[in-house]
Amino acid sequence: MTTDREAETLARYFHEAYERLAPSFGYETRQASAVPWGNVPEPNRKLMEAVVAEVMLEPLDDLRRQLAAKDEALRGNVYLWRGALVARVDALTAELAVKDEALRALLDERLRSMPGVNPDGSVSTSSMAETIARAALASPEQEPTL
DSSP, rough: OOOOOHHHHHHHHHHHHHHHGGGGHHHHHHTOOSSHHHHHOHHHHHHHHHHHHHIHHHHHHHHHHHHHHHHHHHHHHHHHHHHHEEEEEHHHHHHHHHHHHHHHHHHHHHHHSTTBBBBTTBOOHHHHHHHHHHHHHSSSOOOOOO
16 A cells, blocks of 8 residues: 555655656756755645655555455465464374374283293293293304304
C-alpha cells in the first residue's frame, strides 16, 4: 500500500534528478521550474506525486499483493508438509517401539533357553562353570598362532 510520503519522496527524487540531468541531454529547464523541491509550486508538486503514485507505486502495490499471496500459499504448503512429516515420524516411532518390544521378548526367550540361565533370567554359576568345562573338554586344545 503506497503512502503519500512515498509518493512525495519519489517525486522529489525525480524532480532533483531531472533538474540535475537535463543539461547532460542538451535541455535547459525553465527558470521558473528549475528550483529546489521545496520551492516547486504546490499544484506542480501534487501533480508529480500523483504521476509517481500511478506509474510507479501502484504497480509495486500490485506486485506486493501478488507476492504476499504466493508467500501465503507457500507457507500453507510448508505447514501441510510439516504435518505429513510429523505424522510419518510418529508412525515410524510407534512401529519401532513395537519391534523393539518384540525383539526384547525374543532375546529374553533365547536367553532363558541357554544352559546355565534360570527361568527368571538369572545365571547359575554352577551351571555356567559346568557348561564352560564341557565346552573345553569337547574342543581340542589349540596352540596359539603368531
